[in-house]
Amino acid sequence: MGLNTINIKEKFNKFSEQWSPKIIAQMNDHHIKLARIEGDFVWHSHKDTDEVFFVIEGELRIDFRDGSVTLHEGEMFVVPKGVEHKPFAENECKIMLLERAGTVSTGDADSSTIIEENDWI
Amino acid sequence: MGLNTINIKEKFNKFSEQWSPKIIAQMNDHHIKLARIEGDFVWHSHKDTDEVFFVIEGELRIDFRDGSVTLHEGEMFVVPKGVEHKPFAENECKIMLLERAGTVSTGDADSSTIIEENDWI
Numbered sequence: 001m002g003l004n005t006i007n008i009k010e011k012f013n014k015f016s017e018q019w020s021p022k023i024i025a026q027m028n029d030h031h032i033k034l035a036r037i038e039g040d041f042v043w044h045s046h047k048d049t050d051e052v053f054f055v056i057e058g059e060l061r062i063d064f065r066d067g068s069v070t071l072h073e074g075e076m077f078v079v080p081k082g083v084e085h086k087p088f089a090e091n092e093c094k095i096m097l098l099e100r101a102g103t104v105s106t107g108d109a110d111s112s113t114i115i116e117e118n119d120w121i
Numbered sequence: 122m123g124l125n126t127i128n129i130k131e132k133f134n135k136f137s138e139q140w141s142p143k144i145i146a147q148m149n150d151h152h153i154k155l156a157r158i159e160g161d162f163v164w165h166s167h168k169d170t171d172e173v174f175f176v177i178e179g180e181l182r183i184d185f186r187d188g189s190v191t192l193h194e195g196e197m198f199v200v201p202k203g204v205e206h207k208p209f210a211e212n213e214c215k216i217m218l219l220e221r222a223g224t225v226s227t228g229d230a231d232s233s234t235i236i237e238e239n240d241w242i
Contacts, residue, residue: 001185001201001204003185003188003189003190004190005190005191005192005196005197005198006196006197006198006199007195007196007197008195008196008197009195024197025173025197025199026171026199027151027171027172027173027199027219027220028151028170028171028202028221030148030149030151030219032173032197032219049149050147050148050149051148052146052148052153064122064124067124068124069124069125069126070126071126074128074129074130075126075127075128075129076126076127076128076129076145076146076153077126077127078127078146078147078148080122081149083122098148098151098153098219099148100149
């Protein structure tokens, strides 16, 4: 076991791409990821996993077919598996994601373009 | 599905007990918990789950049989399952924990006193 701590701010400084979650840790069969997001994502759902959104910096809106939630820094929301959602951020927002390892961010939105995301920083 | 966000600071304001993790969210078969800790905990390990420590406020040291890590605000560490550890905080430290649901904080330290922790806030 290594004794390296994971510093969230330092990890964010290692990438600038948006909508490209980076894995920072694994816990059991789950991954903890960081992402920078801005603008509209696609409608999608994840049939095999709940997904936790935790805002590190900025503001995130998650739209559902029947409502929406707005998250500020230090706020969290769990999107249950199977529920269609569309993240949106007017300005760049830094988020932490928790979900089952192997989850692709577009879920079932377009299976023809799904690639395995396994991008550690 | 409810549309209530989980605000970490508000959740911490709902309890003051130390060493008494409170569940704030479930993701798949895992729980996200908050805890206030101060002083020394007991040596223990969790044979069935990795455990993530994420410091929200303060400073946390985790001792291992062969070393230690010190975490500051915004820093995280994953203690692998089966690894003996002992958390310590000189002053009160606020942490977020991620682990398999049903995990008791003392792990295998004293099975005669293990009670199921299922304390939501």
